[in-house]
Amino acid sequence: MAEQRVPTRRDEYCAFRVLTTRWLDNDIYGHLNNIVHYALIDSAVNGWLIEHKLLDLHRSTQIGVVVESGCRYFSSIAYPDLVTAGIRVSNIGNTSVRYEIGLFRNDEDVASAEGYFVHVYVDRDSREPLPLTQTFRAAVETLQR
Template structure:
């Protein structure tokens, strides 16, 4: 098995959103179920896009569809923890973007879980890929960490 990467620190992310866990997020093992991590990723990214004014999920011309996703788990999160989701972008393509999200439990300085997903932006009606709008591209560029 390959060496397992270490979790990132909060400083590895550009923007943050706080999300409260819920009683129903815990599974029978007493920690947050893995599927909830993906829901938090989606909530963090789409909430940030809405706050930036570049996503109108009700009537916007363009929508982002998830085409790839993954997650690494480092430590447990459970209700009643507060989660801070750190956001960054590692690649902006013509019609796609790769988001990376770190989930930080309470005041922990390293991520309990880190995941990614790739959005391909499509026309809402045709579902065909389209180039990212300029306002979206500009907003996304603010999430890229300097090299």
């Protein structure tokens, strides 16, 4: 039998980003297609990294590549809902970070979906793993719970 889980609440996250849904995000069943949840999760974390000057899409020599991801769904989100993505970090390694994201529909306090992914930080050109810089580590530590 599958493990039952209670969705997280907004106060369990450290940072937030508001994301908009689009007409094309709805699938034939009238709610966001599961792949859209992954796009929202990715946009939330990378938006936070860009906002905090930890990622420059064109010039950063160290970039994060996703090596693992997952998502649990609790309730539907559909266009034209607004989504608030709560962001936290559960693990910081030598070259990796595990981000956890709660997706909250409109003003709801309970997550409609929860996702995670692990970034391994690598050299942009060689794709070899690189240790996190102290500046980067200090910034993502502010997201730890």
